[in-house]
Amino acid sequence: MRDVAVIGVGLTKFGELWDVSFRELMLEAGVRALEDAGIDGRQLDAMYTGNMSAGQFINQEHVSSLVADHAGLVPIPATRVEAACASGGLALRHAIIAVASGLHDFVVASGIEKMTDIMTAGATGALATAADQEWEVYQGATFPGLYALMARRHMYEFGTTEEHLANVAVKNHENAFLNPCAQYHLKVSVEDVMNSSPVSLPLKLLDCSPITDGAACVILAPAEKARMFTDTPILVAGTGQASDHISLHSRTSLTGLNATVEAAKVAYKMAKVGPKDIDLAEVHDCFTIAEIMAIEDLGFCKKGDGGKMTAEGQTTLNSAKPINTSGGLKGKGHPVGATGIAQAVEIVSQLRGETGKRQINKADVGMTHNVGGSGGTAVIHIFRRAD
């Protein structure tokens, strides 16, 4: 296998983008990534696009062809990848595999979701299709509901509190405040989170990531050719993916995601690093409890200590282990198919030292952690500066 490097990244503004269409949004991120890499579209060999459900959100399937067409990239192979909210991370993984295998040299990994063209009830219904329709959704399960079941059990087993959960939202909104692309530029307090309206208790409105439009794109190249395009290529040091039962009730534990644990094992081994070596991570905080479980499952603290670690400020921008410097899904927004790619954009930008006011001091090794559904899929990538 060949070493793979990221040579360009592009991100759109995240938010309720009513004046922009699906195809415009994807092209905006793509053009930014191409300009960042300084590569010509004619040099590209293949494209992978993460998208959860354009069919439900805008009545459009076959988006691989749509995007290649409007990007002027036909006839290169264009593939859509779907694994619910992990679609983006999975598209990135397949793009990496394509370059590592030697089949393709210059490959686009993109992600997009246009979620606000339908009403909120339609969007939450579309998201619920990532759960087991017959045995979870039939019973009245919602996504906040499934994560609330994990939160309640985590509180019961480890003494995690609603204030611990609130601290995740407070931190991620603070980070999003410094990210021009973020959906929210609004700081919230623990009291704001605690007093926000109930969604699925113990989760309240400000424990939940929003419904978002957005797109993201990265350009990959074989490491040996990366310096033709950039002085700061970022190496893909490790990639890991794992699956788990689709239904939460079928899993052995409700207080962590085994898919995360298994994917992390593979990614750490491939990158020859451990949790201590990770300088920063973008983790899948679709709900506040998800970030707490993620930092435990990734080995940044002991199982059960995630809430305490967060409340003590050990995951803020200025801490030793900054988590979700972009604002995360909570503050930056969560256009589901784009999220996995957007996480990679943040880590690459941090490792290059290009994130302005939210730039952390030591950024040599970074991680992305992207989850599909309530944990049926997890994809993890580890990135490293090439120098």
Place this chain on the structure above:
Amino acid sequence: MSVARFWREIPSRYNLIGSKCGNCNKIMFPPRFICPYCRRTGKLEPYNLRKKGKIVSYTVVHAAANGFEEQAPYTLAIVELDDGPSVTTQITDCNHSEINIGDTVELVFRRMGQDGEDGVIYYGYKGRLLK
């Protein structure tokens, strides 16, 4: 939901028919078509699970799932059945404040929803506290 899609699952939703593997003796719910432990050497047969179990976790859902708006707020729980498998189910016939992790429940037959005003009525199981 199409009538056929609902009708296919009636035995499991009304009578809690799951699967038991004749090879490893594991009991599963909902029914499976391949034993995940034995795979092709497994021998799956229908198995009627006992309708009793314990609450492993619960949540009070205020933002209802589509079709459940009139029931909100409702309690959703994961119940570990005495036979081993766990199910996601609503807890019915009680105040939300009465529910605790570890409580014993029995699964009872209840109306779940309806396809519009003139559509099929869906039935299934909900948990009821045993005290």
